[in-house]
Amino acid sequence: MHDTPIGYTTREEEPMATAQLVHVTDAEFTKTVLESKTPVLVDFWAEWCGPCKMVAPFVEEVARDYAGKLVVAKMDTDANPQTPMQFGIMGIPTLIIFKDGKEADRIVGAVPKAIIVKRVDAALAKDFRPQIRSTENHR
Secondary structure, three states, X not given: OOOOOOOOOOHHHOOOOOOOEEEOOOOOHHHXXXXXXXXXXXXXXXXXXXXXXXXXXXXXXXXXXXXXXXEEEEEEOOOOXXXXXXXXXXXXXXXXXXXXXXXXXXXXXXXXXXXXXXHHHHHHOOOOOOXXXXXXXXX
């Protein structure tokens, strides 16, 4: 037995794969996202956004499912307008996957978890190269 109270864990007992869900601000974005050694999925959202609330549980599940392989960050676009403007975000929810400090993929709108997982898996692949996606091709 050990002296840790029931319901608590010591630092050594914590599982390696804990969810990496962080809330990020304009001031922290470069350090937390662009300088991260681990790929980062950023959920750009706002409290009033219905579709954002639909995607939120999927984003949280991805944070748990990919713990240790992917950092998942949430950015409130109302409280932090500079970063969304810098990345040309025109609508929310927008999910951007950053790898090695560069945008690797972008998902706009409420989508099923399976789509998010497929895009994350592709971005995490070792031989992945970011694809340039033009909105003109989606008419």
